[in-house]
Amino acid sequence: xxxxxxxxxxxxxxxxxxxxxxxxxxxxxxxxxxxxxxxxxxxxxxxxxxxxxxxxxxxxxxxxxxxxxxxxxxxxxxxxxxxxxxxxxxxxxxxxxxxxxxxxxxxxxxxxxxxxxxxxxxxxxxxxxxxxxxxxxxxxxxxxxxxxxxxxxxxxxxxxxxxxxxxxxxxxxxxxxxxxxxxxxxxxxxxxxxxxxxxxxxxxxxxxxxxxxxxxxxxxxxxxxxxxxxxxxxxxxxxxxxxxxxxxxxxxxxxxxxxxxxxxxxxxxxxxxxxxxxxxxxxxxxxxxxxxxxxxxxxxxxxxxxxxxxxxxxxxxxxxxxxxxxxxxxxxxxxxxxxxxxxxxxxxxxxxxxxxxxxxxxxxxxxxxxxxxxxxxxxxxxxxxxxxxxxxxxxxxxxxxxx
Amino acid sequence: xxxxxxxxxxxxxxxxxxxxxxxxxxxxxxxxxxxxxxxxxxxxxxxxxxxxxxxxxxxxxxxxxxxxxxxxxxxxxxxxxxxxxxxxxxxxxxxxxxxxxxxxxxxxxxxxxxxxxxxxxxxxxxxxxxxxxxxxxxxxxxxxxxxxxxxxxxxxxxxxxxxxxxxxxxxxxxxxxxxxxxxxxxxxxxxxxxxxxxxxxxxxxxxxxxxxxxxxxxxxxxxxxxxxxxxxxxxxxxxxxxxxxxxxxxxxxxxxxxxxxxxxxxxxxxxxxxxxxxxxxxxxxxxxxxxxxxxxxxxxxxxxxxxxxxxxxxxxxxxxxxxxxxxxxxxxxxxxxxxxxxxxxxxxxxxxxxxxxxxxxxxxxxxxxxxxxxxxxxxxxxxxxxxxxxxxxxxxxxxxxxx
Numbered sequence: 001x002x003x004x005x006x007x008x009x010x011x012x013x014x015x016x017x018x019x020x021x022x023x024x025x026x027x028x029x030x031x032x033x034x035x036x037x038x039x040x041x042x043x044x045x046x047x048x049x050x051x052x053x054x055x056x057x058x059x060x061x062x063x064x065x066x067x068x069x070x071x072x073x074x075x076x077x078x079x080x081x082x083x084x085x086x087x088x089x090x091x092x093x094x095x096x097x098x099x100x101x102x103x104x105x106x107x108x109x110x111x112x113x114x115x116x117x118x119x120x121x122x123x124x125x126x127x128x129x130x131x132x133x134x135x136x137x138x139x140x141x142x143x144x145x146x147x148x149x150x151x152x153x154x155x156x157x158x159x160x161x162x163x164x165x166x167x168x169x170x171x172x173x174x175x176x177x178x179x180x181x182x183x184x185x186x187x188x189x190x191x192x193x194x195x196x197x198x199x200x201x202x203x204x205x206x207x208x209x210x211x212x213x214x215x216x217x218x219x220x221x222x223x224x225x226x227x228x229x230x231x232x233x234x235x236x237x238x239x240x241x242x243x244x245x246x247x248x249x250x251x252x253x254x255x256x257x258x259x260x261x262x263x264x265x266x267x268x269x270x271x272x273x274x275x276x277x278x279x280x281x282x283x284x285x286x287x288x289x290x291x292x293x294x295x296x297x298x299x300x301x302x303x304x305x306x307x308x309x310x311x312x313x314x315x316x317x318x319x320x321x322x323x324x325x326x327x328x329x330x331x332x333x334x335x336x337x338x339x340x341x342x343x344x345x346x347x348x349x350x351x352x353x354x355x356x357x358x359x360x361x362x363x364x365x366x367x368x369x370x371x372x373x374x375x376x377x378x379x380x381x382x383x384x385x386x387x388x389x390x391x392x393x394x395x396x397x398x399x400x401x402x403x
Numbered sequence: 404x405x406x407x408x409x410x411x412x413x414x415x416x417x418x419x420x421x422x423x424x425x426x427x428x429x430x431x432x433x434x435x436x437x438x439x440x441x442x443x444x445x446x447x448x449x450x451x452x453x454x455x456x457x458x459x460x461x462x463x464x465x466x467x468x469x470x471x472x473x474x475x476x477x478x479x480x481x482x483x484x485x486x487x488x489x490x491x492x493x494x495x496x497x498x499x500x501x502x503x504x505x506x507x508x509x510x511x512x513x514x515x516x517x518x519x520x521x522x523x524x525x526x527x528x529x530x531x532x533x534x535x536x537x538x539x540x541x542x543x544x545x546x547x548x549x550x551x552x553x554x555x556x557x558x559x560x561x562x563x564x565x566x567x568x569x570x571x572x573x574x575x576x577x578x579x580x581x582x583x584x585x586x587x588x589x590x591x592x593x594x595x596x597x598x599x600x601x602x603x604x605x606x607x608x609x610x611x612x613x614x615x616x617x618x619x620x621x622x623x624x625x626x627x628x629x630x631x632x633x634x635x636x637x638x639x640x641x642x643x644x645x646x647x648x649x650x651x652x653x654x655x656x657x658x659x660x661x662x663x664x665x666x667x668x669x670x671x672x673x674x675x676x677x678x679x680x681x682x683x684x685x686x687x688x689x690x691x692x693x694x695x696x697x698x699x700x701x702x703x704x705x706x707x708x709x710x711x712x713x714x715x716x717x718x719x720x721x722x723x724x725x726x727x728x729x730x731x732x733x734x735x736x737x738x739x740x741x742x743x744x745x746x747x748x749x750x751x752x753x754x755x756x757x758x759x760x761x762x763x764x765x766x767x768x769x770x771x772x773x774x775x776x777x778x779x780x781x782x783x784x785x786x787x788x789x790x791x792x793x794x795x796x797x798x799x800x801x802x803x804x805x806x
Contacts, residue, residue, distance in 0.1 A: 066486070076453070080457065145499075
């Protein structure tokens with residue numbers, strides 16, 4: 001007997017027909033003798049529908065009441081799935097945030113799960129019961145409903161896997177796994193069978209948003225095996241474990257990218273301690289997400305140039321904040337708002353010499369100019385002109401034997 | 404300062420615009436220094452939408468999960484109204500069934516409210532807070548969500564008025580009160596300013612379904628003053644109290660009717676004790692609702708004729724059951740499935756001689772044949788041919804000075 005968390009995302013439960021189908025997936029697990037906790041998202045579109053109701057009342061809608069409102073989305077799916085299961089003669093019950101309870105701390109709409117009670121549900125599982133739990137929510141110490149921020153239902157699923165000590169957490173979604181690059185853009189993209197948490201994080205924070213990063217982080221921290229798989233096919237998905245459990249045959253696991261970036265360079269900044277902090281503090285305060293940061297010492301050795309990227313929608317606000325910043329002194333600011341980031345990701349990179357050179361050579365062969373470079377243990381990212389994005393992904397995918 | 408329950412039905416909260424309007428109504432009460440508990444229904448159409456989701460899974464959907472599903476309807480309205488109120492700078496909070504909690508007993512989808520905790524909400528009211536409570540639901544002793552059957556949100560409102568000992572319970576709806584007869588059929592129908600619980604019950608169980616009967620019964624039992632009024636006009640509604648508080652100027656308060664009736668007469672039934680019980684027991688078991696029952700001693704004094712009415716949709720089933728009933732002996736059964744019931748209702752009837760004669764004379768003047776008669780303290784009902792329904796209501800409305 002394996003104890004499993006199965007998490008079903010919004011498209012997986014997007015219609016009655018699909019909810020019936022999810023019930024069949026669970027039925028199969030039960031017939032195999034497995035013990036199942038199902039975590040469900042709101043039906044696709046439902047959360048936006050509820051959010052729009054609140055926005056029509058006020059764009060500054062009360063945060064406590066917003067959580068009361070939004071939590072109904074997953075509650076509806078939970079009731080429907082539990083009902084569909086009992087209709088298949090499976091002992092099933094929905095367990096709402098306050099019935100378990102799932103305790104959270106932090107602010108409304110951005111809470112974190114800190115604990116949950118396991119006894120009742122564990123007893124129910126022992127009676128071959130399927131517990132259906134709404135994702136994305138919990139209650140606060142004062143009894144208010146909270147919704148959890150980053151990670152949503154994925155975070156709930158991983159937290160349940162951790163606290164209930166299940167053997168695995170399976171994330172059912174509308175794609176059948178993590179790919180070596182975006183299969184919609186590059187048809188030769190291949191599904192990755194096994195991947196490490198780190199690689200998954202590098203891939204998911206870029207292009208391939210199959211699973212929320214914070215949920216992967218939690219899984220990594222507690223070493224919870226994950227599997228991302230499709231609700232709509234029977235194929236195997238992508239398994240995500242610790243790096244040690246993977247036998248790397250290739251240096252690079254995948255090619256990721258992000259679009260809609262823009263690059264800002266501040267030329268001739270005085271090179272002294274604290275300058276980067278002074279530069280980025282007001283951007284952080286304005287909640288502008290700074291991605292890559294590269295600093296070079298300039299030729300005169302007294303000043304330096306700092307390059308960083310932000311989302312394109314933030315570029316005007318960013319430059320405005322930089323210009324108003326009295327704490328920094330510089331010669332000029334240049335910007336390029338038509339750039340993209342392409343990254344090769346692979347835990348095998350560190351043990352394979354020449355990966356860096358191979359990447360630069362491949363891009364040079366395609367006459368693609370590199371505007372900035374940034375590296376980490378398992379990732380190598382370059383900023384290029386946006387127009388070169390498809391070409392560079394294709395080339396890198398081929399060069400690193402991913403086709 | 405008056406402590407009030409304000410209950411808003413489905414059409415009153417049927418859109419965002421209407422929810423804002425309801426918030427304004429509550430704002431006015433708060434400005435007048437009143438203390439308000441608001442009880443809300445699901446937005447018009449919402450409960451059916453949810454019910455259809457469950458029916459698409461199964462027509463025999465799990466009852467526990469159905470309650471989990473349906474309860475989201477009122478939860479959504481509660482969050483939206485509380486949010487709309489805080490947006491008007493009013494201290495407001497939604498309180499869900501389990502947060503109060505509202506304790507119920509009985510079966511799923513047909514539970515009864517037995518108690519609720521008052522301390523927290525009373526403290527909140529003292530801080531000029533508006534408590535917004537979803538109607539139609541509660542929790543069971545085992546922590547399951549329940550929905551309450553007959554009476555729905557009206558029953559919640561009256562139970563809250565009783566347990567919180569409020570001064571009044573105001574039922575906001577889409578009509579502006581209780582009328583002397585159906586204003587859609589008889590344009591001269593007049594709004595009744597004051598009415599007794601008994602009269603309200605007689606009227607609401609017939610044509611004028613402004614408020615659920617079981618909620619009126621509870622209000623009568625605990626002597627809770629009610630007012631039925633329109634959400635969409637500023638006019639006074641209809642006040643409902645104990646009979647002693649009303650100064651009757653007219654013998655008749657209103658004319659009610661019910662359509663889609665059918666009449667069955669069993670001729671020549673042996674006249675001995677227990678015959679009626681033997682006759683109606685199997686009908687009761689089959690959940691057929693028998694309305695009027697009239698028994699006359701027939702000329703031979705050994706047999707009798709029994710006439711009763713049932714809803715038209717039940718007539719075939721009823722006759723089938725009668726024919727299979729081995730416990731009764733009779734000559735024959737006749738039926739008329741094109742009849743209607745017209746009733747005059749009034750607590751003043753009992754002290755006014757000649758009301759009965761006046762009614763029969765009025766119908767005779769219109770050449771309307773009376774097929775059966777039944778009377779109670781405050782009601783006089785006749786069964787007539789369906790085609791005469793409009794004529795008879797008009798005539799009785801005029802004759803009893805209600806125009």
